[in-house]
Amino acid sequence: MRKSENKAIERLLKYLEYVKNKKAEGQNYVFSHELADFVGVTPAQVRQDLMDFKIEGTPQKGYPVESFFDEVCSHLKCDSRTKIVLVGVGNLGKAILSYFVKRKPNLEIVAAFDSDQEKSDRIYSGTKILNVSELYNFVKKERVKVGIITTPADSAQDIADILIKAGIRGIVNFAPITIKVPESVFLEQIDITLSIEKTAYFAEKIAGEK
Amino acid sequence: MRKSENKAIERLLKYLEYVKNKKAEGQNYVFSHELADFVGVTPAQVRQDLMDFKIEGTPQKGYPVESFFDEVCSHLKCDSRTKIVLVGVGNLGKAILSYFVKRKPNLEIVAAFDSDQEKSDRIYSGTKILNVSELYNFVKKERVKVGIITTPADSAQDIADILIKAGIRGIVNFAPITIKVPESVFLEQIDITLSIEKTAYFAEKIAGEK
């Protein structure tokens, strides 16, 4: 993939959300500046993105909501269902599990895993929790595409290796460590603590400048 | 700030973590390629960063751990303590609260807020939970610098506005909506669901290419 595609897809997903709302409201057209405002970019950026994805509008009217939605959805494969597993049922893992219940119909967390025997074979927010020893076979058998890692840092790489060996295609890693994956696996790193630390740094810096 | 500083500071925080570990292990020098490997960038990038922050090394030996640590720490003001409030004590909010207990000594979540009266005046993971009606006065009086927003999307902008009016300098927003802040406030957006959706997209794409 183009390196740029990462951010472009992020923006596209946000555009889609806006258009989805407008569609529900019965609006027929949207302007680039509306989308720009909603997503927090320039109108020029929006037009560039939409051009890249072959979405066409007309001057003065804007972009037609109906075909915009269909076009982007077919590009993003909105109708396909993606199987996800979550590994590490701590507080963060539970927060994600509980949030996901029926919120995103095309994403399904098919199982969660934890190393703690006590947690195994229970159900949390409608998701079955299995022991991590079953992870490899489950992912392989069910052809799971995405793994979410919410374990402590020291086991994150091991879990990633198991997932990759079992055929996973994308990993979202919340553990505060840079894990290594082959080119053929998409990796998204989310380091919550790092983000808070960074914000603290800039906040203190701004405060100091006043 | 330079726009680039955002990512540079992120890398610097990671370098610091590596160096901290090495210091604890009694190692005296680190090479740029070690840091590069740990953070997931090129050695050239590391040297650029360290040059920008006036950290000097010597050929063949590398960068001295001791002065590296002191230099970066003074730049990042490691010794100063940053006051943080968290708004929205749902599952995600609780996960962050429980994680932060004593984990980061220079960051302190001084209070959490929720609109639910039932949750008020309780203590969770050592952090007092107050009603959101007290937010403005608390932030102003205590001169809190950072706000973490873990509320639903529809109240995120309102909370942000209160925080800003009360004098906050940095916001970490987990609500799935792009909030607007003035130039004088640092904003970090973390959209967990968006990241998972994006990973699902690329995972499906990679799987389709095989």
Added chain:
DNA sequence: TAGATTGTTAATCGATTAACAATC
């Protein structure tokens, strides 16, 4: 010394923005 690494400049690469004719 030989070899590896630093410091630093230049080159590359790519994303974002500006600009403007065409268009409704």
Added chain:
DNA sequence: TAGATTGTTAATCGATTAACAATC
């Protein structure tokens, strides 16, 4: 028509990488 917006190219901007002399 007048005015605003699109489609598209060119310009800008900035981050990352390459390259290599200096150095230990």
